[in-house]
Amino acid sequence: MNTFLRHCISYVACKYCILLFQATRDLICSITASDKVLIVARESGAVHRYSLPNVALEQKYGLSCRAFHMSLNCNSSRLAIIDLSGVLTFLDLETSYDTGQQIIGEQLKFERKDVWDMKWANDNPDLFAMMEKTRMYVFRNLDPEEPIQTSGYICNFEDLEIKSVLLDELLKDPEHPNKDYIINFEIRSLRDSRALIEKVGIEDASQFIEDNPHPRLWRLLAEAALQKLDLQTAEQAFVRCKDYQGIEFVKRLGNLQSEPMKQAEVSAYFGRFEEAERMYLDMDRRDLAISLRIKLGDWFRVLQLLRTGSGDSDDALLEQAYNAIGDYFADRQKWLNAVQYYIQGRNQERLAECYYMLEDYDGLEVLANSLPENHKLLPDIARMFVTVGMCEQAVAAFLKCNMPKAAVDACMHLNQWNKAVELAKNHNMKEIGSLLAKYASHLLEKNKTLDAIELYRKANHFLEAAKLLFKIADEEAKKRTKPLRVKKLYVLAALLVEQYHTHVKNTQKGKLKGKQIEATSALAGLLEEDSLLSDNRIIDNAWRGAEAYHFFLLAQRQLYEGYVDAAMRTAIHLRDYEDIIPAVEIYSLLALCACANRAFGTCSKAFIKLESLETLSPEQKQQYEDLALEIFTKHSPKDSRNPRLMSSQNGGEGKLPTCIASGRPITEYQFWMCSVCKHGVQDREISAYSFCPLCHSSTS
Template structure:
């Protein structure tokens, strides 16, 4: 056993002593291969010496489609040098190998960029694989950015909407939730514009009425498939926008405006939990001394099945304390309340004030299609809802 160990370490020491000797031999060989223009042996020496700068210079000196370029590219792949490998593969007209290299070395962003620039059919599956890779690492925002850069706006919007819904369930950051819904809706709007341009491009140059009508029908069909999704995203943005607006108006002392905005929230029970809507409504109504509306809000709160018996008792005690002092009657009918009760054909709501728009002239955002009172829009440089520039 002892002899075997001694023999092993003897060979190890001998091999270690040979390393610098072999390196010196290769360094000397490089000079001869350069003089003799033996490019294949020169590439091998550069690789064995880990002289990647020399290998890069050799690749750059070779003409396009040289037979040695794929071999040099593989050397860079084995060394984990993605950028240099891609350059070598592209120089010999092998974009598929360049994309595969990016995937192999986990340079997914570069892979997608190459697949898109070379109009490769694999881009759909590549995007899906990369997105799954990112989602598996909980990098959802990176996956959204990937789809957005690749102009896959619908896929990006779906992921953004999913994040918005998840954040909404946490019930902690309404401003963040609003922004996420807005971003989701804006991505859908980009998708709609993309579809419109695609259909117009197909019909371009074809002047027949039949062709134009067909393009219109295809465009309408493509947009109808996402219209419900778009409406849901904008509704989510609206809900949290008015939820935040009512609170800001209340804290600023604009109790009448706060009540009108809070009443508007009753349309969004499918998005914001009813307990939050009617708690805010009761608070705004109480501040404005609209105790009839306040009483209705308390009745709604006490009837919620999601409340525990302890919570219901707390609301009942609070209601008793308020309405033993004040008659549950509004001192004047709320304008917005009567409009909301009207149901169909109700007037549009100003996203700056939460008030109904009764004038014939008003400003409409070109992006989100929401409205602002004409006398209010002069106070804004950006749309109060989607933050697009006021044109």
């Protein structure tokens, strides 16, 4: 079975191999199939003939040897057999005898020894080549020609030519093959026909080929007749070799009147293009020379020929040549060279592609600006800009081709929501609000709250951004993180509210054109007013959280710097912010500052408040009671100074504004007020600051 498997490798692609493996079990040597016949040698020495594609057994033949290699000729009439000892014999499958309804093939009286390779001709059932030691023999009807000295393996035998490969030389260095290892041999009839044509003439050669017909010989005769412009003989030869294209070529030559023109056409037919071009130019037929080069795809030569001529009729062809050369460089990714030719060929589509591949976006922008409105190339250029994040250029290209929806989509894709909202408003697009909300909810689902805030801010939805930032600040405050961080978050949220107010004012004061725009803006204003009324805490008290933590930090800073009286005054303000800062921290700080300031009355009231808090555990309340007992057994619960401090700073309509720099009430008529947060600072305090103590905006 190993021998069979080794020789079946070439037969694996056959669609009948599965059936063959199922039907045969004792195969020991190679198999060979033609279009209709399958020959199988069995271990018993018998040869079975099957018909394809049904693999039905047709005939059995007996052999007197064990076959090692078998091969059918092109019409399946003869079978060549090489046995294990290297003897070549033939079996004629079509010879039949009447022996009781059984057809038996005949073994021919032909035998060659020391044969190790053979090959039938693909186009002639009587021709085959064989290798005997280091000689190659070609047989026609079992008559040999003179041998050829070679050691190559026969690959193919067709058109009276044998192709062989020097496998021994090839396998010495298989990684570096050489074309010289493939050798083509011509058989004697082809050599003789060529010699007759060259030395005797076409007529005698025609008679020889008539006696030894073969398509290759007729084609050789036709080519020789063409060289001599013997069109009648050439046509007859092309007919005999069934070359339709050759027949048409001969007829076309017959319609030409000029002999030089015929010679030029024949030169082009045989691939002598330089000679044909020279003949065309000598005949002052530059158009034919250009047409020849166009057929060959030699556009560089076409361009040279066009430049040497003159006339306006070549402008279209000149552009075609430029574009073809540009395609040549573009196919080889030489984009810079391609650009030069596409510019001359005015091929804007391919020019845009080259600019994109070269990352020459300035050139791409210039090209987009040079195109007329609604040009078919503008959407493609706009998408190129989108892929590289160039929003402004993409929007300009989309708007130039009247595609505002695509421009808005590009802005949203590139997270330029401010530009998207502006475009949507300018083009009366109503779906931008839903898209904005959808994208923001998508970010919030992924816990990308800061991205959602930035999204709303860029889209001028400052109130929505402020709400999210207030939420973050409240969460940070509950975590009891750094008070300074919480203050910064509240300040940022309040600044967004201020930007919202400014945006609303600018919208209302803007000059509107057209009734529809006025109605749309009025509706937008009403919707924003509804949003304004939806959360009074954010709108009316935007700075309340920032104030609370500002005074909380300021009181502690004053206390540690030794300004105990100022620290106590500032801590007293914190009583108004119990909804933001836990009461236990407010009154603990107040008790500490009052004790340090020896205002034990205020300190006593702070302890009373602490002991009454329901949020404290009994253990914590007991600790405050013990601490109060320890303090007030030594000191009387009375204020040593400012006995009316508590009452003077109580809330009410007549409450004085508080200096955010010192925490003292502002009693002067004139004081500095921040233009952003609208909080005041005493004149003697503001000189020490370059920025607002609360919102950190510039004081200049």
